[in-house]
Each structure stands twice: as structure tokens, then as C-alpha cells.
Amino acid sequence: MLKNIIVTMKVTPKPEEIRFDPVTKTVDRSKATNEINPADKNALELALQLKERYGGKVILLSMGPPFWDQFLKMGIAMGADDAVLISDRALGGSDAFVTSKVLAAAIKKIGDYSLIITGEESEDGSTGQVPPGIAEWLGLPVVTYVSQVVDVAGDSIIVRRTIKGGYEVVKVKMPAVLSVELGVNTPRFPDFERLQWAQSEFKLTVWGIKDLGLTENEVGFKGSLTAVTELRELRPRERMRQFIEGSPEEIAKELVKRLGLK
Amino acid sequence: MSEWRGISVFIEQDNGELERASLEILTRASELGKKFNEEVLGILLGHELDNLIREVSRYGADKLVVVEHPDLRHYNSDAYTETMAYIINKYRPRYLLLPATRNSRDLAGRLAVKFRTCLSAHVIMVDIDEKDRKLVTAVPGFGGNIVATVVCTNGKPEMATVSPGTYEARPSDKEAVVIKESVPEDIIKSRRIELIEKKVSPMPDLSRAEKVVVAGLGTGGDLELVKEFANLIGAAVGVTRPLADMGIVPRDYQIGTTGVSLRAKTVFVFGASGAPHFIYGIRDCGTIVAVNTDREAPIFENCDYCIVADLFDILKALIKELRGEVHA
Ligand SMILES: Cc1cc2nc3c(=O)[nH]c(=O)nc-3n(C[C@H](O)[C@H](O)[C@H](O)COP(=O)(O)OP(=O)(O)OC[C@H]3O[C@@H](n4cnc5c(N)ncnc54)[C@H](O)[C@@H]3O)c2cc1C
Ligand SMILES: Nc1ncnc2c1ncn2[C@@H]1O[C@H](COP(=O)(O)O)[C@@H](O)[C@H]1O
Numbered sequence: 001m002l003k004n005i006i007v008t009m010k011v012t013p014k015p016e017e018i019r020f021d022p023v024t025k026t027v028d029r030s031k032a033t034n035e036i037n038p039a040d041k042n043a044l045e046l047a048l049q050l051k052e053r054y055g056g057k058v059i060l061l062s063m064g065p066p067f068w069d070q071f072l073k074m075g076i077a078m079g080a081d082d083a084v085l086i087s088d089r090a091l092g093g094s095d096a097f098v099t100s101k102v103l104a105a106a107i108k109k110i111g112d113y114s115l116i117i118t119g120e121e122s123e124d125g126s127t128g129q130v131p132p133g134i135a136e137w138l139g140l141p142v143v144t145y146v147s148q149v150v151d152v153a154g155d156s157i158i159v160r161r162t163i164k165g166g167y168e169v170v171k172v173k174m175p176a177v178l179s180v181e182l183g184v185n186t187p188r189f190p191d192f193e194r195l196q197w198a199q200s201e202f203k204l205t206v207w208g209i210k211d212l213g214l215t216e217n218e219v220g221f222k223g224s225l226t227a228v229t230e231l232r233e234l235r236p237r238e239r240m241r242q243f244i245e246g247s248p249e250e251i252a253k254e255l256v257k258r259l260g261l262k
Numbered sequence: 263m264s265e266w267r268g269i270s271v272f273i274e275q276d277n278g279e280l281e282r283a284s285l286e287i288l289t290r291a292s293e294l295g296k297k298f299n300e301e302v303l304g305i306l307l308g309h310e311l312d313n314l315i316r317e318v319s320r321y322g323a324d325k326l327v328v329v330e331h332p333d334l335r336h337y338n339s340d341a342y343t344e345t346m347a348y349i350i351n352k353y354r355p356r357y358l359l360l361p362a363t364r365n366s367r368d369l370a371g372r373l374a375v376k377f378r379t380c381l382s383a384h385v386i387m388v389d390i391d392e393k394d395r396k397l398v399t400a401v402p403g404f405g406g407n408i409v410a411t412v413v414c415t416n417g418k419p420e421m422a423t424v425s426p427g428t429y430e431a432r433p434s435d436k437e438a439v440v441i442k443e444s445v446p447e448d449i450i451k452s453r454r455i456e457l458i459e460k461k462v463s464p465m466p467d468l469s470r471a472e473k474v475v476v477a478g479l480g481t482g483g484d485l486e487l488v489k490e491f492a493n494l495i496g497a498a499v500g501v502t503r504p505l506a507d508m509g510i511v512p513r514d515y516q517i518g519t520t521g522v523s524l525r526a527k528t529v530f531v532f533g534a535s536g537a538p539h540f541i542y543g544i545r546d547c548g549t550i551v552a553v554n555t556d557r558e559a560p561i562f563e564n565c566d567y568c569i570v571a572d573l574f575d576i577l578k579a580l581i582k583e584l585r586g587e588v589h590a
Binding site for chain 1: 336363364374376378379381382384404410413415453455457458459460462463512528537538564565579580582583
């Protein structure tokens, strides 16, 4: 029987809708659609399947602005039991070091956990650093790039992990941190009735940094160990974009000629 | 305590198989070492490493610190983190660079918190600031569309994981002095993770292939003609993320931000829409040919030859054309 299964969840803007302002050199996310970080949906799905097999309580955990509450409620509608949002002005500008510290402090406060399940990486930052960071703050083992849970046996969990050229199966003592590979399962749809309940009645827990015993100097820009000094756009280089028309045979001939494929 | 000095590079291996990106980073470190008069230290953990030691010592390091132990043969997050922490505390390198591979990112993320130090992830440029000697890196974000210049503001060693393929590996005439270290047994033994089973097959190094044929979801996962065409032109085969998700080929064949970045001279893309995460993986390639039934697909903004057609028709015609040439 598992205890709490804490799933970290981030909300990310779709990359193709991000605009870069070359004059102010800033990223404009305002027009981009936000979504639950894709890998975190896979993490939640894995957690829900674990709960179905081995019991436990699935708790969502996010560190972000207040408007993320709607996405947490989406997660509740998918089947999570509870959700905690860490929201505080002082958190702006937090790097992966601070993010993992804050999430770890919240995990401690939630307590009584068997597993912390994260996505392999976030779609915007994609550092993949937060999961091993959380593990280190909490003194827990971590298994990254998990593709499948094989079994839970006593106080250990057996998982399959993607590695170069294949996979490995490892057994790890719980509590442990698992980061889940993007795309390893098909996240279920939110349940419509549960969504209505989540939106009208469910009470989300919101904590500030004081609730976690953290001070302003430890978080945000001040607490971060890295600083961004400049942003620029990495435009893929201009391409010829020449359309080749004709029948498949004509196109094939033309390509073979132009690219010297013979 | 002595000052933090020198540039160290984590040399990744697994079961005697060297991660080539380590040599690329070592080459870059030795350039930086020369420029800033810093000693370059390779750190290699594993078991029965004689061949690797010989190879790695030719890539510009001044010293190569080697820890050999049967339990380090395969990557183990706990054993590797603790052993690296021990070596870092002993040698106190100012900088630590690692390849941005799964295992090294796992290791780097833990070490950064352990040492309360900065870490830049999967960087595509690594440098040292002329004035204050801080580590400066370029970090792609938002699907690779935007690059941030990131500096380390606090902590030692200043760390970065470097994307494979960012630098070129070049042997140097210098040969590293090999230092064999042993670490206390309990450091390696007190681990909470046990390997039960492992299955790997040798993978082609797509980042070095001259020609690559990429299959997207438009193929529906049917790679027969793609493979036949690739064979005929001597190209490697790659895929977009959804095909790897479906398990049709191992993840190592995936092109893009969460896969391999190609450097090929010629790339064919069959049935891929051209999402930013994918385009990132072909941005440095020579000529790109794309085939897609949808004229509006974003891939056509990022290729040289655009073909609006059914990919299977084009593949069949290409195969026929090439075979015809051979028999003629
Ligand atoms: C964090 C994160 C990381 C990611 N990393 C990567 C990555 O590294 N690599 C990657 O590839 N993706 C990555 N993705 C996924 C990416 O965003 C896209 O979803 C993916 O690239 C789409 O793959 P596709 O183009 O093959 O499929 P689709 O977008 O479904 O495109 C299929 C295309 O095939 C065309 N088509 C269909 N039938 C035919 C036919 N018979 N003939 C010709 N054309 C046809 C269609 O018109 C369509 O344009 C990532 C996503 C996230 C969230
Ligand atoms: N602000 C955040 N709130 C909740 N979870 C997060 C946050 N940032 C990162 N994570 C988790 O850590 C994983 C890896 O993120 P990253 O290290 O930023 O690539 C994500 O998939 C999330 O599960």
C-alpha cells in the first residue's frame, strides 16, 4: 500500500506560439496558449495507474502564479485527490536550484509520501534538473527517464528507465523521486463531472514562501545561482524553400539530379 | 582549504562504452584551459578501463583521474554522485563540465544541489568571462527558439551540461597524466538503487551521419520504404518524437530537442509537420528536402526543397529512379 504520491506539475506556454521582441529582447508569452507541461501529464497518468494498483493518494504540486489553479483543477478532474500551489511574488526569477528547493520544502510539509513523480523535463526550461535536485534536497534516491513501473515490492519499487541504446530495470527504495519520460503513456481525459466539481467546490491549498519557512533572500532572483544576462532568438537559418512540382517520377528525377544522389 | 582551480570534465562511459560527447567537451575544455591558464582534469569512473584511459588521455587533458570499481561499471545515480562528490572535494575544480546525456544530467542535477552551486543545462556554447572568470553559457529554451546567455553567480564548481555535438573532438599531442584514485568502499556501497536488468544494442551515431532520412508521423510508423531509400543513398534513418513514443524505434533515433541534433549535409524529411522541437534538431544541416501532403505545414518554411505530395508515392518513385540508374 502506497502513501502519498506527489506529482509535480508545471504549466508551460506552447513553444510555437512564443514571440520574441528583438528590441526589448524579451520573451512575449502573452499570446501563447498555456498547457500542462506535456511530460507532467504522463507523470500524472503514471501516478493514477499506480494508485489504482497499489493504493495511495495522488497530490499535485505546483510552484507558479495564481492562474495556474485552473490547470491544477484539470489535474483534479483527471483523477488527482488533492492539489497544492506555491505562489508568491518573491518567487519570480527562480532558477532550477531554487525551484527544486521550494518544491522540496513543500513536499516535506505535505509529508507522508512514498513517491515524488515528475516529468522528465519542462517544455520551456527543459533543464531536467529539477527532479534530481528535489531528490538531493530531500536526501532521497532518484530514477530519471522512467518509462514504466514494473512492480512495487515491499518498500521498493521496480521501474524501467530509458538509457542510451535501450533500457535498464532498477529497484529503488521508497520514498524515491521518479522522473517520467515524455510520451510513455496516454494521459486520460479529465472527467466532466469531476471537473465541474473541481471548479465549483474543490478547495486548492495555496502556500506562500513563509508557509514553507523560506525567506525572500533564499528564493527568486536573489536565491538563484544562475543569472540570464541576455536573450536572443535562434532563428533557424533561411532556407531556399523551393517548391518542386510534377508527377512523383518527375520530382524523383529532379531530386536525384539536384542532390547528386546517383 | 585550497582555492577552486582548473576545468574538470566528467568522462561518461557505461560498461566500457565511451560517450563520445565527453571527448568533444574535453577538447573545448583544453582550448579554454590554454586561454585562461587553467589545468584541465578529466574524471573517469568505471571498471576495467585500460582501453578507455588510453583513448581519453589523448584529448587535451593535463590529468586524467580514474576511479575503477566493479560497482561503477554501470551508471548508478547514488554510487556515481557520491564518488564524484568525493573527487570534487579532493581536487576542487573551479569548473565542471558534463555531457548533456540522460545519465550525466541525472548526476549533474544532484551534484549541483549537493554543492549548492550553479548549473546550466544542455548548453550550446561554453566560455569563461575574460574579466571575472565566471562560467558563461548559451542555453536554448522554448523548444530551442530562444537562447539565453547564462552566467554562474554563485557556487563552486561552476557547472554546465553540454549538448552532444556542440564541439568537435580533436586529439592533441599532449598526453594526460593518469592518476588512479580509490574511494572509501562505503561511498560506493551505501546505494539505494540496484540494477536488475539491462538491455542495450549498439546505436549509430546520427549526429555524425552525412545523410539522414527522417520519418515523421505521416508515415504512420511504416518505415519499410524509408529504410529502403536510405539504404540506396547510404543514409542513416531518424524519426520524429511520436514514432519513438510509439516504440517503433529506440529513442536514440529521434531527432530534435529531446533527441539528437543532426549535422548532416543532406536531410530528407518525410511526413513531419515541422514543430519547433523537431526543427531544432535539423537547424545546422546542409540541404533539407521535405515531403508533406499539407502545403501549409510549417516544415516548408524550414527546408530547401518543398514537395507537396504523398510521401509513399515519392519514395517509390525515388527508389525506382535510383534502381534504374544502377542497372543502366
Ligand atoms: C518537451 C517536448 C519535447 C519534444 N521534443 C521533440 C523532439 O525532440 N523531436 C520531435 O520530433 N518532436 C518533439 N516533440 C514533439 C513535437 O512538438 C511534435 O509533436 C512532433 O515533432 C510532431 O511529429 P510529426 O511532425 O512527425 O507529426 P505530426 O505533427 O502529426 O505531422 C505529421 C505530418 O505528416 C503529414 N502527412 C500525413 N500523411 C502524409 C502522407 N501520406 N504523405 C506526406 N505527408 C503526410 C501531415 O500533413 C503532417 O504535417 C517534443 C514535444 C515536447 C512537448
Ligand atoms: N515550477 C514548477 N512547479 C512544479 N513542478 C515543476 C516546476 N518546475 C519544474 N517542475 C517539475 O520538474 C520537471 C522537470 O522540469 P525542469 O527541470 O525544469 O526541466 C517538470 O516536468 C515538473 O514535473
